Amino acid sequence: MTLDPHDWGAVHATARRMVYDMLHWQETVRERAPWQPVPQDVKDRLDEPVPHAGLPLDEVYDAFVRDILPYPTGNVHPRFWGWVMGTGSPTGMLAEMLAAGMNAHLAGYDQSASLIEKKVLSWLTELMGFPETASGVLVSGGTAANLNGLLAARVAKAGWNIREEGLHAGPPLVVYGSSETHSWARKACETMGMGRKAFNAIAVDTEYRLDLAACRSAILTDIASGLRPIAIIGNAGTVNTAAVDDLNGIRTLADEFGLWFHVDGAFGSMAAWSASRDLVAGQELADSIAFDLHKWGYMPYEVGVVLTRDSEAQLAAFQPVAGTAAYLQSSQKGISADTTYFADRGLQLSRGFRALKVWMSMKEQGADRIGHAIQDNIDQAHYLGRRVEATAALELLAPVSMNIVCFRYAPEGVPEARLNLLNQAILTELQVRGIAVPSQTVLANRFAIRVCISNHRTELDDLDALVDAVLEIGAELAAGQDLP
Known part of the structure; x- marks a missing residue:
């Protein structure tokens, strides 16, 4: 039994209505309030039992228009300035539809979608000032991108084969960042099994930037205590105030102790595309950088980016160490060429075609x-x-x-x-x-x-x-x- 429509003509008609309505909704965004609460009667209607029998698509869409579309977060509105949320664009919206229609699987494979993601990553590498030999992957957002960078740092700087032997084979690892660093850092340390104490939050100066002298003192204290420092996080735009750490100074400090330098540039790194690029000078010197195109790139959720200066370091953190499973092995010809190209550079095996909205947005709007x-x-x-x-x-x-x-x-x-x-x-x-x-x-x-x-x-x-x-x-x- 197929799940394709019984009446393709009816689907065409509803689909045309969907596209028109959503473009009109974006075009008229100023005519609505930035946000309104979901009324109780709407919540009651949405609290429905499992739909064992289906409904015509136009009826389902009518429910969307009535009960879902009027009550979003509101971040597409010009007066929405809450947290750090992007706005999306008509081109990005349409690209999402096209990507869902293709429904490509992006672990790798010889396919157009893989070529587009590789090309997009090469554009981003150039725009961020990273070397051509850098490696990268598109992920869901900043937390996943930053975690990717720290996982590479852990493998590169632990001092033993941590993937084979685990954390217990060496001293406790430590990561440094300012007290203004986003909560992802502690969450990442927890996820990696290092514990929340592995993130050493360093004091900030009067402009909410990492105090380099305090960080250096903390590193020396931890080394004397038998701990093993592995990385320093530099913020290119903190969430609270958009403060930018002294990224050049962090690079120097990291080099002094042989540490990995990771930049959390969730939104601030994108300033590199603007006339204010000097605000984030030094981020191009990082060993890894994480940023979100769905924030200051104005693209639809979800699409984050991690770039790693040493492509081998990213592979060392994620590529299977005991050999790829037989069903995932690449071949010289056919679709299985580069079967796990992206999966070998991140946590996900099943990946969607995130790159299409990036490619289409950059092609249509221009960097x-x-x-x-x-x-x-x-x-x-x-x-x-x-x-x-x-x-x-x-x-x-x-x-x-x-x-x-x-x-x-x-x-x-x-x-x-x-x-x-x-x-x-x-x-x-x-x-x-x-x-x-x-x-x-x-x-x-x-x-x-x-x-x-x-x-x-x-x-x-x-x-x-x-x-x-x-x-x-x-x-x-x-x-x-x-x-x-």
Whole structure:
């Protein structure tokens, strides 16, 4: 029994409607609020039993339009600046449909999809300033990409055959990074069996960058204690403030102790495509780098990238050490040539055609146009920072180094003890009133409204509207009695 349609004509008609509706939905994004909660009646309808009998596709699509499409995260909206989320594009959306239609399996094989992923990786290698001989693979996102880099570091720097003998065959391993490093680092150390203590979080300076002197002291202390340092993580744009560590300094420190230098560039590395590329100078010296094209590359989820300077080091971390299984062995001719090319460079054997949306987006938009959009976001962040500094009732809580602005409403006369709750309430009102979606962080015990601009649809008027709304809502709430 086939799962193909009984009526291909009806599917064609519904498919044309889907494409039109989704393009129109993106085109008219400004006519909607950035976010709205899912109503209880919708939640009730979605809480349905297993559909043992199918429905016509057009009925299923009608349910999607009614109950799913109106209630997304909202990150496609020009006033969505929460966390670090990308916006996607019409080209990326269409590429996802084409990739799903092909349904290619990307462990390797002699096929067009493998050629496209190899070509995309060569483009990214060049744009990031890595050598042509570097290795790479597309993954789901930053956590997977960073884990890939650390796994290569562990094999390269453990000092024994860790894949064969395991962690117990040598001293405890240590990885260093600033206290501003994303939580993936501890999660990766847990996943690798090294434990959370294996990540040594080093203090930061006043601009939230890794303190190199403190890191060097920690390395010496750990060595004296019988531990084995293997890697230093440099941040090319921290999540809280977009701070960029001294990447050249980390390279020098890593070389002093023979350590692996890994760059977490989840979104910030993409500044290399813009006129502000000097912000991330030194990342091209890393042994491995991880970044997300679904963040500041404006491509649909999911597509992260890891590049490894020494291609053999990446292979050493993932290629089967006891020989490839018979059913996966490559041949000289036929489809089985390069059967596991990508699987030998990462954790996944079954992989989708992520590369198509990258290839189509870069072909249609061009790397320069994407870089201009990134530069616009950087300029917009500095514009917002200046507006905050010029407004008496607002306070900038961290330097604006890239595309993140952290500020708070702090008018004269409001006690410091009240400001955290007040700003938390302002943030909530911005979201629930459908005005904008920033997120939050806490800096030096101060609650911050955090605006991360990784949105190619954002305009300066949107940021002006945010400032006006914060002032209006802040005055309204400060005058009320609901907050202590």
